[in-house]
Amino acid sequence: MKVLTGHNRACRYVIAILLETAYVLILAGLALLVAHLALVVVR
C-alpha cells in the first residue's frame, strides 16, 4: 500500500468530504425536481 504523506492525506480527506457533499446535493436536486413535478401533476 502506498504510504501517504500528511499533505496528501489531508487533501484526500477534504476531497472525500466534498464528494459526500456532492452526493447529497444531487439528491436534493432530484427532490426539487420531484416537488416541481408533484405540483404540476396536482394542479
Place this chain on the structure above:
Amino acid sequence: MILRPRRDDHAIVGKYLGKIIVGIGLLMVVPLVTSLLFAEWDTALDFVIGIGACFIFGFGLQVICRTEKDLKWSHGLVVASGSWIAATVLGAIPHWLSGHEGSYLDAMFDIMSGYTTTGLYLIQDLDHISYGLNMWRHVLTYVGGQGIVVIALTFLVKGTAGAYKLYVGEGKDERLLPNVIGTARAIWLVSLMWLAIGTAALAVTGLMLGQEPVRALLHGLWVFMGAWSTGGFAPQSYNTMWFHSAAYEIICTVIFIAGSFNFALHWAVWQGDRRELRRNIEILSFTATAFITVSVATFGLAHLGIYPDAVNLFRKAFYQVLSGHTTTGFSTIYSRAFVTQWGPVAMLATTVAMAIGASACSTGGGIKGIRIGVLTKAYIQDVRRMISPDSAVVQERYHHIRDIVLEDRIVRTAFTITLAYVTAYAVLTVLGVLFGYDFTAAAFEGVSAASNTGLSCGITAPDMPNLLKWAYIIAMWMGRLEFMSVLALFGHFYAIVRGKS
C-alpha cells in the same frame, strides 16, 4: 444447557463496566469546564456531583472486580448493553439536579435518548437551560453516535483480544483496520474531521444570520453534534426551525446524511476508493428508498396544497423525510403539524423512512440500508431461480467494500434483525393505541423511538404515561444495540437465576 455465571464471569463484566463508567465521568468534564467558563456555578456543582458518582461506582467496581481474565463473547455483549444502562442512570444526575426535569425517569429518558442518538426529549423550558447542560446533551449524543464502547476502546481499554467482542456487542461489526483499537480511532478521525468542517460552516452561517460570535460557535457545534450523530438534539425548542435559514438546513442535511453513512464506507472513500460511493449496496439502497419516500411525501403534501410553491414543498418534504430516513430527527415544522397539516400519506412515508433508517456501523438507527439491500437481493435471487431452468446455478452478489456472494446465512441474519425491528415497531404502536393515541400518531412516535430517530408528532411530552416513557426508553436502548446484546443481557440474568452450577 445454560451454565450459571461464576465469580470470574461477574468480575470480568464488572471490571469493564467500571472502566466505561469512569469514561462517562471523564466525559462530564467537558460540560463542567463549559459551565465554569460561563460562570454557571450551580450547573458546575451538578456536574461535580455527577463526576463524583461515576468515579465512586466506576473505580469501586474495578477494585471489587479485579481479574486478569479476558472477555468472552457473552461478556462483551453483556458489558456493551449493561454499559448503556449504567451510562443512562449516572448520566441523568446533572439533568435531574438542574431542576428542568419533571422526575428522575424524565432525566433518564433524555439521557437514553441522547446516547442512543434518538432526539426525543422531556426536558422543560429547553430555551433557558444553562450552556453547561446544553453542552452535556450534545456531547452525549455525539459520543453515543460513535458508541460508548468505541470511546472506551480508544482511550481506556488496552488492545486485548476481547476488545473486539465489546465493539461487536454495541451493534458494530465492521473492522476498518485489522486492529479493533485502530478501527475505533479511525472512526474518531472521521468524526473529528467532520466536526471541524461542519462546525465552522454552521458557525459562519450563524454569524451571517446575525448571531453573536460565541453563540454562533456554540450553536454551530451543538447543531453539528446533533446532525452528525443523527441525534436530533438542538439547543432550542423549535429545533432547526429556530434558525429560519435555507443555508443552515442544507448544511445540516449534508452533515446528517454523511453521519448516516457506514464508517467503513467513509474510510474506503477517505482512502481514495471513490467508486465505493457509487457501488456500495447501502448507498444504492438509501438512494432508492429516500427517493421513493420523499416522492410519496411530496405528492401527498402537494395534494393537500399546504405549501404554495415547489421550493417550499421541497424544503419541507426533503428535510423532514430525509431527517427521518437518516434517523436524525431534526425538524423545521411544529411537532403537531405532522398530524394537523401533513396528513396520513406524508406521515406514513416519513414513518416508513424512519423504520428503514440509516446505514449499519454508522451513527444512525433503524433496520439499516444493508439489510433492505440484502433482502431485496434475496427476493431477486428467488425470482431468478423460479424462472431459470432447474440445472441453472443462480447466485446474487452485492458490493459492500468488496464483492460479497449472497449466502443464506447472510439473508437469515438480515431477516432476523429486520423481524426484531418490525416486532418492536408493532408493539410500540399497539401500546400507543392502548393509551388512546390515534393509530397513525402511535405508529409514527413508536417507530421514531425504536429506530432512534426522534421526530415527534406530539406524543412525547412530560405528561405522557410513565409506562409509555419506560417502553420508549427500552425501545431506544434495544434499537440502538440491534437487540442481540440486550437479549444476551437478559440471558445473563436468566442464567444467574436458572443456570446449572
